[in-house]
Amino acid sequence: MVDKNIYIVQGEISVVVSAIKRNSRWSTHTPLDEEQDPLLNSFSHLKDTLNNIKDLSDVEPNVFLRPFLEVIRSEDTTGPITGLALTSVNKFLSYGLIDANHEGAAEGIENMADAVTHARFVGTDPASDEVVLMKILQVLRSLLLTPVGAHLTNESVCEIMQSCFRICFEMRLSELLRKSAEHTLVDMVQLLFSRLPQFKEEAKSYVGTNMKKLKMRAGGISESSKWKKQKRSPRPPRHMVRSPSGQMDPAQSSTLTNNLSGGVPFIEQHSGSSSILPGSDSAASSISSPTTDSGLDGGSKTTSKEDLTDLEQSSSTATTPMTPSAEPGRLESQYDGREVERAQSASVESIPEVLEDRDLLADQSDSASVHDMDYVNPRGVRFTQSTQREALAFTLKLPEVRLESHCVCPGAALIPYGLPCLRELFRFLISLTNPHDRHNSDVMMHMGLQLLNVALEAAHIAPYQSLLCLVKDELCRHLVQLLSVDRMNLYAASIRVCFLLFESMREHLKFQLEMYLKKLMDIITSENPKMPYEMKEMALEAIVQIWRIPSFVTELYINYDCDFYSSNLFEDLTKLLSKNAFPVSGQLYTTHLLSLEALLTVIDSTEAHCQAKVLNSASQLDQSESSTVEGDGSVNTITDSTIEAGKSVPGSNGQNGVVSETRAACPPTSGHLMAEKMRFGRQDQEETDTVEKKSLKKPQRFTSCLPNSQELLEIKNKKKLLITGTEQFNQKPKKGIQILQEKGLLSSPMDDNEVAQWLRDNPRLDKKMIGEFISDRRNTDLLDSFVNTFGFQGLRIDEALRLYLEAFRLPGEAPVIHRLLETFTDNWHKVNGNPFLTNDAGFALAYAVIMLNTDQHNHNVRKQNIPMTLEQFKKNLKGVNGGNDFDQDMLEDIYNAIKNEEIVMPDEQTGLVKENYVWSVLLHRGASSEGIFLHVPGSSYDRDLFTMTWGPTIAALSYVFDKSLDDTIIQKAITGFRKCAMISAHYGFSDVFDNLIISLCKFTTLSSESVENLPTVFGSNRKAQVAAKTVFSLAHNHGDILREGWKNIMDSMLQLFRAELLPKSMVEVEDFLDPNEKISLQREETPSNRGESAVLSFVSWLTLSEQSGLRGPSTENQEAKQAALLCIKHCDPEKLITESKFLQLESLQELMKALISVTPDEETYDEEDAAFCLEMLLRIILENRDRVSCVWQTVRDHLYQLCVHANESCFLVERSVVGLLRLAIRLLRREDIGSQVLLSLRLLLMMKPHVLSRVSREVAYGLHELLKTNAANIHCTDDWYTLFSLLECIGAGVKPPAAMQVTSTNPDNDTGAQSDSELSSYHQSEVSLDRGYTSDSEVYTEHGKSRIPRSATDVDVGWLVVGRDDLDGSKATVIPTSKPLTHPLINQYSLTLGQDVGLHDTKSLIKCVDSLSFIVRDAAHVTPENFELCVKAIRVFVEASLNGGYRTHDKKKSHKYDSKSSRLRKKPREKDGASRRAKPSSQRPARSHSDDEEDEGVPASYHTVSFQLLDLMHTLHTRAAGIYSSWAEEQRHLEDAGRKIEADSQTLWSSCWCPLLQGMAWLCCDARRQVRMQALTYLQRALLVHDLQTLDAVEWESCFNKVLFPLLTKLLANISPADVGGMEETRMRACTLLSKVFLQHLSPLLSLPTFAALWLTILDFMDKYMHAGSSDLLLEAIPESLKNMLLVMDTAGIFHSADSRTGYSDLWEITWERIDCFLPRLKEELFKQAVIPEPVCNVPVEAVPQPVAVTPASPPVPVPSPVPVAPAEPNIPSRPSSPRDMPTPSANGDRTDRSSPVPPSTPPMPTPTKMSPPVSPPPLGQSPLILQPLASPLQVGVPPMSLPIILNPALIEATSPVPLLPRPSAD
Secondary structure, eight states, X not given: XXXXXXXXXXXXXXXXXXXXHHHHHHHHSSOOOTTTSHHHHHHHHHHHHHHTXXXXXXXXXXXXXXXXXXXXXXXXXXXXXXXXXXXXXXXXXXXXXXXXXXXXXXXXXXXXXXXXXXXXXXXXXXXXXXXXXXXHHHHHHHHHHSGGGGGOOHHHHHHHHHHHXXXXXXXXXXXXXXXXXXXXXXXXXXXXXXXXXXXOOOXXXXXXXXXXXXXXXXXOOOTTOGGGOOOOOSSOGGGGOOOSSTTSXXXXXXXXXXXXXXXXXXXXXXXXXXXXXXXXXXHHHHHHOSOOOGGGGSSOOOSTTSOTXXXXXXXXXXXXXXXXXXXXXXXXXXXXXXXXXXXXXXXXXXXXXXXXXXXXXXXXXXXXXXXXXXXXXXXXXXXXXXXXXXXXXXXXXXXXXXXXXXXXXXXXXXXXXXHHHHHHXXXXXXXXXXXTOTTOOHHXXXXXXXXXXXXXXXXXXXXXXXXXXXXXXXXXXXXXXXXXXXXHHHHHHHHHHHHXXXXXXXXXXXXXXXXXXXXXXXXXXXXXXXXXXXXXXXXXXXXXXXXXXXXXXXXXXXXXXXXXXXXXXXXXXXXXXHHHTSOSSSXXXXXXXXXXXXXXXXXXXXXXXXXXXXXXXXXXXXHHHHHHHXXXXXXXXXXXXXXXXXXXXXXXXXXXOOOOHHHHHSOOSSHHHHHTTOOTTOOOTHHHXXXXXXXXXXXXXXXXXXXXXXXXXXHHHHHHHXXXXXXXXXXXXXXXXXXXXXXXXXXXXOOHHHHHHHHHHOTTSOHHHHXXXXXXXXXXXXXXXXXXXXOOTTOOHHHHHHHHHHSSOOOSOHHHHHHHHHHHHHHHHHHTTOOSSSHHHHHHHHXXXXXXXXXXXXXXXXXXXXXXXXXXXXXXXXXXXXXXXXXXXXXXXXXXXXXXXXXXXXXXXXHHHHHHHHHHHXXXXXXXXGGOOOOOOTTTTHHHHHHHHHHHHHHHHHHHHHHOOOHHHHHHHHHHHHHHHHHHHHXXXXXXXHHHHHHHHHXXXXXXXXXXXXXXXXXXXXXXXXXXXXXXXXXXXXXXXXXXXXXXXXXXXXXXXXXXXXXXXXXXXXXXXXXXXXXXXXXXXXXXXXXXXXXXXXXXXXXXXXXXXXXXXXHHHHHHHHHHHHHHHHHOTHHHHHGGGGSOHHHHHHHHHHHHTOOOOSSSOOHHHHHHHXXXXXXXXXXXXXXXXXXXXXXXXXXXXXXXXXXXXXXXXXHHHHHHHHHHHHHXXXXXXXXXXXXXXXXXXXXXXXXXXXXXXXXXXXXXXXXXXXXXXXXXXXXXXXXXXXXXXXXXXXXXXXXXXXXXXXXXXXXXXXXXXXXHHHHHHHHHHSSOOOOHHHHTSOTTXXXXXXXXXXXXXXXXXXXXXXXXXXXXXXXOOSSTTSOOOOOTTSSSOOOOBOOOOHHHHHHHHHHHHHHHXXXXXXXXXXXXXXXXXXXXXXXXXXXXXXXXXXXXXHHOOOHHHHHOOOOOOEEXXXXXXXXXXXXXXXXXXXXXXXXXXXXXXXXXXXXXXXXXXXXXXXXXXXXXXXXXXHHHHSTTOSSOOOOSHHHHXXXXXXXXXXXXXXXXXXXSHHHXXXXXXXXXXHHTOGGXXXXXXXXXXXXXXXXXXXXXXXXXXXSOTTXXXXXXXXXXXXXXXXXXXXXXXXXXXXXXXXXXXXXXHHHHHHHHHHTTOSSSHHHHHHHHHHHHHHHHHHHTTSSBOSSSSSSBOHHHHHHHHXXXXXXXXXXXXXXXXXXXXXXXXXXXXXXXXXXXXXXXXXXXXXXXXXXXXXXSOOOOTTSOSSGGGOSSOOSSOOOOOTTSSSOTTSOOOOOOSSOOOOOOOOXXXXXXXXXSOOOOOOOSSSOOOOOSSOOOHHHHHHHOSSOSSOOGGGO
């Protein structure tokens, strides 16, 4: 079957042929002869050929293409015909009729390219001509973009591009056509650069020769142009002849113009026929003028070795098209030959120095290899390795064999295009961007930039040395220059190209990048009013974009900020951005937000790295990464660093496009996609890749490729010093060097080589100063070293000199110049192997070069003289080379080099010359080791970067947050804050975090608003709510690193508290008294004092609402408050407390410090605030139970401040006390802290007594709770002592132990607001009895008064009942001892403890007694450590509850602490002009302790207490023996116990029985009958209990002295005036008890030496009791008891004595003597036989005050009887004359009982502690036994104390202010 393709070709033949024929007929009216017409002839031949074949591939492509191409080339065809031929060719290409594998394909393609680029046709009208041009574009595009296009040669590709550029830049063509050309170019450039990775860099010599032919020129230039200044070149200028019409040979123009006259409108009139390039000079130049040979800008060249392009720029002709005419062809070949020759000779010389640093550039090469790594194409599709291989295999599945045969074929001479055309294209595109070339119009520059952009997007250029050179020099230079143009589109395009460039190649462009960024910074900060805002915005956007490149910022920091001689780019940019984020006008513009965004980029990436670290900290990946990066200090393969650096540009690694199966059928649509399908001309770089992987170079300043932060810090410090030194050097070189030596940066003494190197390396040095310094005569050695730093080897003398003179400013004085040049030439001569005959010859030549430079380029010189010619120059140097001439060619080269490029003296020139100089210096630096640019992993130096950026960033964020109203921006700022917080938490930067929190707290408006407005303002301010949520969530998440910031958070919490916005759970606190066990810290409001009349309150409401203009809160306000409450609920402030257990200790301590700092003062906080903070503090302590020991001291000190220093009770004190107890209850279970906590409870004992008494109820309830929950955890005596002391102080109003009190002992210190009368009483009481009793009215005048006198240690302002035991002669003083735990001395002969029992609160007493009974009733809680304390406490409560606590009741109203007054809100204060809390001074429902409501029930509760106490005493009394013996038993097992526990009766008596009996006895003296009776019953039971029978005589004696006698004494007083009968009965029972006990224990008592005294005392009581009652009860009962005793004694034979004359003992005599005083008849009744007549008449004792003499007749009495003091007082000599002479005063009260009728104003009487009046010796004959003192060693808990006096009534009578026997009327 015939190949379909043949039909296609035949079809096209007929179309074209018929068109030709039609056209000729129309023009000549005669049919054309096919034979004669060459075009038709060739078509007919083709027809024949096609008819003879079956398959189109049987013929060479050239065969069927030739006729069509001839039509295209022919000048005679018209546009439409040419167009048809073009269409046909295009069809052949698109149908793939030319088989790429055919051996003739290359030749055919080459012909096609040649024909189409040189198409000729006769113009008709512009529109149809443009159609033809359009078709030409189409064919060219198809040609390059079909697979067969790979066969094109370098030259053809250049021509194709050239043709497209022509159309593109011809402004007379329509825009549509120009734009089409532009699109075609974009596709072509995309294709070519996408194929870049398939090409290899060629051998260096080849690059040089080949490039000559590919010179792309856009058009000629007029000779006169100043831009044409020729570059230094070995050829004379005659070579610079150019063909005027760029691409056409000169001969062509004449042929065109002579042609037919039908002109083409868009060409000058006289040109008849047209071609793609119009022929006339003017037309040609107009079309082809756009670009000049880029080399001609006159300023971009550096030294000779700098760049490959030097040679090309001096090329003299443009490539001439192949045309049918032979003559021009010859001409061309002549030129070409010459050029190639020249080029070859020159090419070796022109290889730049840079090439030697191949390893520098090798970095990126491997990423270009297709197989190396994943590739992401520009559309974002990622290719993994496997799919790439498949894709390649798929697209390239053409048989390999064909390729080989192709190589053999004759056409193989045509080499497919490769790198050379790309390089030429790249060079041409770069030349288009030169803003200093006047031929480059804006359109051309823009086009150039656009195509460069495509090229950079498509290819990764860095690995190609020849392209990189162009980038480093011209491209970067033009781009930086373009930043100064004011045309936005060019500016924007250049920024775009810069981004691509620096993104992918920054490691080769260190200094170019620095220059670029500085330029951008200048634009941003420019104050120039002409600078458009858009430009600034774009510059900022560019920075933001470039900062977003992964690890870019880090690289900036390490490569610039940490480089001695670069500027601190990162730091400067950060400052700039931060400054720029603050609007001057207050208006937020895009620039401000962009700056913020750039700053946030650093934060974002750092935060992402931190997050990743947190997530991966454990994962394997992280470890392996760190091992490669840090393990060996250098990154093993470059790939690591490139991958880290972020995958360079899209399409940098192997340009395989997406190729799917469907695509395979139809050709790809874009150049990029086509690149992969190209088969020929590929030279894949796989082999070279492996070779070029070399290890990374590291800068000398670093020890490794990843220096640590410490190293960088040192470098930065060193850099600062260097800058200082440099500045000094630039003023005075000596001084600068001296400073650097002092700082140790230069060695001392001066090392010339080191200094020389420094002068060379440091670009900041002033070149003029360097010149002066090295030329100084004293520094000749330094000059030698300086010259040695240059590498002059292999450089021509002028090149060496150029290098030398760029390093410093040549001074003006001749001798100095002489010295400098001499050193230079000596060195040059030496290193170059002495090329001249003498050194002087070199010196002369160098001088001549300098002179020539001045002559050629100095304006002043040129004005006067014509510049020197080459001949003159040569002539001047005749015979200078040691008498001979220099090499003439060398001189010519030197002359041209200097003429073409001035040797620029530093600091001398301006404008372009200076720019060129600066640029060349930059290139030099880039080529040295200084230009090494480190790639580092992005997260390497996050910490350092964050340290530098956080300040500016947070400031900028705060500003933007504050000023912006846009939600998204606010959100962005908040995200920024959160990220900063996360990073600072990650690195533990608490200062940053605090700063953040403080900033955010400001935005919550919580601290700035007044409390009344806060709910409304906060609730309606969304921004404030966002800030609040952020603050709290940050504190929740990263509280660990909060330090100072806690204070601000707590202040905000306080404000929320004041504004009542906190959740209920936070303001409710535990309480002991409240029935719900919770109370709220916020006070409910009461509208007004109820006392006001309704009218008044209504009026005040009216006036109020008028003033405020509000009638109740409005709905908006309500809604706002709801919003505020909701927001705070979200914030979850309570979590701060509950989560505090997870805080680091340091943070916890700061948090506590913040809370503790809130104490009431006049300025900021009131009492309620402090209470709130205290509650939070306590909750935090409880949350942190596990580590409470670390913070306990702090809390204790705080509570101490609050409690002990309080002068009046208030809510805060109440909360502190409750808090302390709550802590104790919870913490006692913890072994580590329990004892400390208990010790802290002593704080309560240190409080001012009157303050303590006010909180007694809280303490009582708290202690109860404490003991109930923790009694088992209390082990040590000290702790029990604390608790019992507290119970006593609280329950019974006992004065705290003196040692606990902390206030000053001098009452004057704090007399404060006391009145004179108070003061006097204060002192008088102090003097008289050391007891702070001032009268009731004085002290508790009225609680409402602002101040209560503060009690000093020795003045207890409480209800002191003074002298309850009246003048108890045998009382001892309580001496406060230094150790709190040695019990004060207790007078054992009194029933009371001698404690100062003040006022107590009933409920507290009841609760304390409950607590006590809890301990006593549970045997487990009674321990050796607390037993005696228990006993003592019971006795204290007995005293307190006596008579139903009558002291408390009488004055209840004046004393009771009504907490109303303490909880009144203080008046609202002004704070910063905004009143804090203006509420009517609302009261809290008073938690008054007043017992009003309980008054009726009080007696009942006191009964209960008394019975409870009796029961407790009885329980203890009965169980004591058992308890003690079990302890003693236990202790025998534990031998190491501390104090020995004895269970003998002696111990039991002193520690337990005796005190308990005294307690019971005291209750027997109660005014309440039931209590008295019950107590007597218990006492009787107790005295007769079985255990007591083991006591011996001494103990029993003390039982009488300590229990029974004091009891009887007390009962004589008028205890209960109302209950006379009851009292009689009590007295009777007491007497009966006395006689029972006496009789029961008579036998042991008889053994006592003091028996007689005991007996007489009993008789004495009988006497008193006889006369005590008003009824007959006692009169009858007493004699009966007495008879009973006398009879028993008589029976026992006590009264009998064998010795006496009467048979009776002395006792008998004394007994009757005493009894006769009150029962004279008794003796007769009982012992009638023994009656002795009475010698003395019975006179009432009290009538005759006896002198102080011991009268045996008066029986001893133990205590003075409690009879009212008689007003008339006998003067008794034994009494101290004034109270001041007193012995130690007793500690107990001396006031008469309340029940006595004597007015209480009678001053109390002093009672000496130990009465020791002078005692006269007893009368002779009198038995001395009575006078022996009772030395009883048994005392409660104290060292033995001898009985104060002999129980002698006469003595007592003498010293007592009270008559001994009562008058009957006294009742």
